[in-house]
Amino acid sequence: MKSMKTILTILFISLLSSPSWSVTLGDLVERDGLHYEKFTDAPFTGEVTGNPQGSYKNGKKDGAWVLYWNNGQLKRKGNYKNGKRDGACITANK
DSSP states (O other): OHHHHHHHHHHHHHHHHSOOSOEEGGGEEEETTEEEETTOSSBOOEEEESSSBEEEETTEEOEEEEEEOTTSOEEEEEEEETTEEEEEEEEOOO
């Protein structure tokens, strides 16, 4: 019984420390120019899935971002650094 309890404790801690579920833009809120997961006080750092897709670092867009039309075709692609566009942004027609 003790080993089963240990395994369950380790599993629970690993789920809390590195969640595998995805975050969409709808799961975030913006406050004072920074993005947070709902009901948290720490600026969000991590990947956003869905449409658009990209990543945040300390509540600001950072890295490659893509946005698609409803038909699945690429609409816009660009990079961000510290929340601001960094380099060229490619915009495609429908």
